[in-house]
Amino acid sequence: MIKAGIIGGAGYTGGELIRILLNHPQCEITFIQSRSQAGKKISEIHRDLIGECDLTFQLELDSPVDVLFLCLGHGESKPFLKANVLPQKTKIIDLSQDFRLDSPPDRKFVYGLPEANKPEIIKAENIANPGCFATAIQLALLPLAVHNYLKNEIHVSGITGSTGAGQKPSATTHFSWRSSNISLYKAFEHQHLAEINKTLNTLQTDVKTGSVYFLPFRGSFTRGILASAYTKIKLSIEQAEKIYSNYYYKHPFVFISKENPDLKQVVNTNKVLLFLEKHDDVLNIVSVIDNLIKGASGQAVQNMNLMFGLDETCGLQLKPVAF
Numbered sequence: 001m002i003k004a005g006i007i008g009g010a011g012y013t014g015g016e017l018i019r020i021l022l023n024h025p026q027c028e029i030t031f032i033q034s035r036s037q038a039g040k041k042i043s044e045i046h047r048d049l050i051g052e053c054d055l056t057f058q059l060e061l062d063s064p065v066d067v068l069f070l071c072l073g074h075g076e077s078k079p080f081l082k083a084n085v086l087p088q089k090t091k092i093i094d095l096s097q098d099f100r101l102d103s104p105p106d107r108k109f110v111y112g113l114p115e116a117n118k119p120e121i122i123k124a125e126n127i128a129n130p131g132c133f134a135t136a137i138q139l140a141l142l143p144l145a146v147h148n149y150l151k152n153e154i155h156v157s158g159i160t161g162s163t164g165a166g167q168k169p170s171a172t173t174h175f176s177w178r179s180s181n182i183s184l185y186k187a188f189e190h191q192h193l194a195e196i197n198k199t200l201n202t203l204q205t206d207v208k209t210g211s212v213y214f215l216p217f218r219g220s221f222t223r224g225i226l227a228s229a230y231t232k233i234k235l236s237i238e239q240a241e242k243i244y245s246n247y248y249y250k251h252p253f254v255f256i257s258k259e260n261p262d263l264k265q266v267v268n269t270n271k272v273l274l275f276l277e278k279h280d281d282v283l284n285i286v287s288v289i290d291n292l293i294k295g296a297s298g299q300a301v302q303n304m305n306l307m308f309g310l311d312e313t314c315g316l317q318l319k320p321v322a323f
Contacts, residue, residue, distance in 0.1 A: 002027040002308055005062065007080065008071040010034040012163045013095050015046040016297035017069055022052055024301065024315030026308075029055065031062035067304055070094040071297075074191075078104070091307055092126040093300045099128040100195045112303040114312065115251045116142055116199055121306045129303065132295025133158055133216060134192035136227040138199055139254060139272050140287040143247035145203035149233055150211070158227035159217040163292055183218045190216050224263035225291045230284040237278040244274060252313050253294065253302070261288045270298035270316045 004021055008014055009032035021027050032042060038059035043050040045057070064087050070077045077098040086092070092107070099109035103126075110124035111117055113135065121127065130138070137156055144150050162178050193214055200207045235243070241256065248254040254272045261273040266288050275286040289295050298316055305314045 002067060002304070003030045003065045004028065004304075005030050005065040005068045006032045006071060007061075007068065008034060008073075008076075009042070009057065010037045010045050011071060012292055013296045014071040016292045017071060017300065018042065018046060018049065018053065020293075020297060020301050020315060022049075026310055026314060027301075027304070030065050031055070031058050033058050033061060035059065065090060067091045067093060067307070069300060070096065072096055074098065081107070088125075091124075091304075093129060093303055093307075094127065095129045095296055095300055097131060097191060097195075099126070100130065101198060111195070111199065112299065113138060113199065114299070114302055114306060115139060115248070115254060116203070118251075118306060121303055122309075124307060127300075127303045127307070129296065129300045131192040131195060132225055132289070132291035133160065133190065133214075133227065134195045135295050135299065136225045136272075136287045136289045137192070137196055137212075137214070137229060139289075140227060140229045140274060140285040141196075141200060142203065143244045144231075144233070144283075145200045145207065146247065147243060148204050148206075149235065149243075150200065150204055150207050150231065152211075152232040154212045154229060154231045156212060156214045156227060156229040157217070158214070158225060159219040160225045160291055161219055161221045161223040163223045178218065179220055181218075181220050185216060185218060187215050188213055190214050221263070223290060223292055224267050225287075225289050225295060226263055227287045228284060229287070230282050232281050233283045234281070235278075235283060237276060237283075240276050240278065240283055244276060248274075253316075260286060263288055266290050266294070268293065270294045270302060270313075 021029050034057040037057040040057050042053045042055050074096045077094045077096045103109040107126050109126045109128040110120045112127040112129045244256050253270050257273045257275045260275050267290050270293050273288045277284050305312050
């Protein structure tokens with residue numbers, strides 16, 4: 001049985017991780033830490049867990065664990081690791097952006113996108129979990145990069161739910177502003193572009209830095225991401241579908257849809273749906289994921305499964321919400 005600890009368990013990703021691990025047949029949560037909620041029962045904060053979790057938020061780290069999940073805010077994981085000496089045998093899965101581009105001197109972090117780096121993840125001791133937008137967009141483009149088809153500009157539009165901004169309230173996340181509203185933010189400058197470009201350049205060396213033009217939108221819903229990416233390409237739709245099917249057939253959470261997908265098909269799952277369509281010489285790829293599961297905590301557990309030699313899907317057979 002894998003013994004797991006969670007640092008920063010009071011937020012959205014921490015809550016999702018607790019829900020998944022409570023039902024994981026090969027993992028046991030040893031402790032859950034939170035600076036803001038220390039001393040409170042988990043079910044006082046994540047109230048849907050009443051009757052399912054009797055643990056209490058702790059301020060300090062508990063006994064050594066096999067794997068430690070860092071569900072801290074961006075910029076907080078680096079100082080946490082500097083301030084806390086962890087056993088080298090403890091595997092780390094960090095859900096922030098702190099180690100997605102580079103590793104600290106004493107620990108090598110592998111970028112945790114299983115559909116791109118599965119062999120490296122299996123051997124890894126530390127994982128930098130990808131960003132949610134980055135996951136959706138990269139999964140839309142990986143097969144093209146592998147076959148050297150990204151020769152032209154790539155244009156992406158994506159819309160995300162309010163949980164993507166985290167639990168701390170802000171001017172653009174509270175209900176009265178977000179409801180019945182939509183807005184563009186960080187046009188062409190979203191922080192996830194750096195990890196997207198890094199992955200694409202690893203797979204296809206002549207992808208030009210800055211060739212991905214990304215417009216992110218805030219949506220009037222709580223969870224999920226829909227991204228639409230298009231680029232000029234010399235492939236028929238039949239050829240493109242074959243390339244995508246051949247690439248993803250060994251990856252259990254990615255499915256090529258024959259119909260244009262919507263968010264309700266993936267919310268509360270680790271599933272990815274991709275839809276391809278060709279317009280003249282332009283190929284468009286639609287990608288939908290749950291930002292808190294495949295875009296965060298579910299992918300983290302998927303990485304844990306690979307690191308510990310378990311079936312990749314173990315504990316992740318969640319069902320989509322009802323219509």
